[in-house]
Amino acid sequence: MKKRVRILAYPYVVWMAIFIVVPLFLVLIYSLTSGDIHDINSLQFSFESYQKVAEPLYLKVIGDSFLLAFISTVICLILGYPVAMIIANANPKYRSLLLMLFLVPIWMNFLLRTYAWMSILSPNGIINRFLAFLGLPRLEIMPGNVAVLLGMVYNFLPFMVLPIYTVLSKIDKQVLEASSDLGGNRVVTFTRIILPLSIPGVVSGITMVFLPAVSTFVISGLLGGGKTPLIGDLIEQQFLFSRNWHFGSALSIILMIMILISMAIMSRIDKNGQEEGGKAG
Amino acid sequence: MSKALKRIYMGIIYLFLYAPIIVLIVFSFNKSKSRGQWGGFTLDWYAELFQSRQIREALYFTLLIAVLSTIISTIVGTIAALGINNMGKFSRTVILNINNLPVLNPDIVTGVALMTLFTSLKVELGFVTMLISHIVFSIPYVILSVLPKLRQMNKHIAEAAMDLGATPSYALRKVIIPEIFPGIISGALMAFTLSIDDFVISFFTAGTSVTNLSILIYSMAKRGIKPTINALSTLMFVTVLILMLIINKKSGKGEEILL
Secondary structure, eight states, X not given: OHHHHHGGGHHHHHHHIIIIXXXXXXXXXXXXXXXXXXXGGGOEEOOHHHHHHTSHHHHHHHHHHHHHHHHHHHHHHHHHHHHXXXXXXXXXXXXXXXXXXXXXXXXXXXXXXXXXXXXXXSTTSXXXXXXXXXXXXXXXXXXXXXXXXXXXXXXXXXXXXXXXXXXXXXXOHHHHHHHHHTXXXXXXXXXXXXXXXXXXXXXXXXXXXXXXXXXXXXXXXXXXXXXXXXXXXXXXXXXXXXXXXXXXXXXXXXXXXXHHHHHHXXXXXXXXXXXXXXXXX | OOHHHHHHHHHHHHHHHHHHHHHHHHHTTBSSSSTTOOOOBOOHHHHHHHHOHHHHHHHHHHHHHHHHHHHHHHHHHHHHHHHHHTSOHHHHHHHHHHHHHHHHSXXXXXXXXHHHHHHHTTOOOSHHHHHHHHHHHHHHHHHXXXXXXXXXXXXXXXXXXXXXXXXXXXXXXXXXXXXXXXXXXXXXXXXXHHHHHOOHHHHHHSTTTOOOHHHHHHHHHHTOOOHHHHHHHHHHHHHHHHHHHHHHHHHSOHHHHHO
């Protein structure tokens, strides 16, 4: 019986091979070759594309992407942790309403949410009209990095709040009572109990914000105006406009590897945090 | 934190979340084409929206692809999950790791990889490639939500049914499917919303002949602000809001569904 049922997975295994494994393998091959991509015979093994990535111009793009993603993740964490805590501790009557109000915006198309900021921040946008009305100097943040950061924080903040909220709402209230009974004040209860117990939520929040932020090309394209190209913009350009698929593939592989490394680091932190949390709790 | 401070903080955060949406909605009724200036009330942009063939077509493709890819990926994913559940530990781990790749990989990598595949096979980018791509990134989520339900299920339940004379297909329909149904539904919901909301993967795999709403919005926004997008956003936001309220009311478990 078991063997017969197993067969049901085989078509999907073939599907995965064709549409998941082979495409990534092709990207890997293109990243390691040069020549005309439409002519297999002309492909030759070459490190050219990776050498190109190592040029200062492109290293800066990769550095900028990581820096902007890192800053926006930190801002999301600082803004989002208190939000998660407030919702988790709110009166149960309002809790699901507060949570829903927080989630409704992410049900709106991601591009529309980014587009909305364009009307607010652009040189002739609402903020600048308002400032001009007050006779104040114009605010020139769009296009630019500040606008990109704002767009990232706006789009990804819910991804930070949700996992932290989920973990916080599961903390046994008796543990907190025990802490205060044993003489722990609120600061001690927070740093020694709540924070360590919430590490898994923080870790998945950080991952869920950092990943889309580091690979975005929509936010930087619409709000950054190409002033600081990110790695996503570069990949988009290589595949759609410059037609240098070898270079685009090398960038994609590097992005993938860096993300895998950051995820490995995060899961290491998660494990350590849980062990410590276990001790503290 | 004191109560007042908490309220002020949450107020600011909610203002931050909703201000852009409110601005979009207000300006969808704005007569003046310029985005910062109020030129009086109008419904022109809504009229233009309904008259635009481009937007109607994009909406049609968005919904068609979402419905088709949801149906296909839910069926294929559920069947695959049944098979995977009965595999040995090693092959199961390998398959699930590959299955996780589209979930973990940045969308842009999945997008360019699929584009590379289609182009290398000399398949012209269009409706079919976009549909396939949506199925590719949806099935993993269906499997990830069906598999836990299968694992929770009592293993002997299907055997018992067959001992009592049920054929395998009867046992599947009457015993296993009802047992894992919540997992199937949440997988299908996820597949549907991911497909409706997807931009990046569609952008790379749709080519130039087909456009969905996300691609249309992106290309319109790149050229600057168009008030019709405001009208479109308003309609989409109101639709989502109403759907959420209905789900919330009907199930009383809005929190679970949203998560």
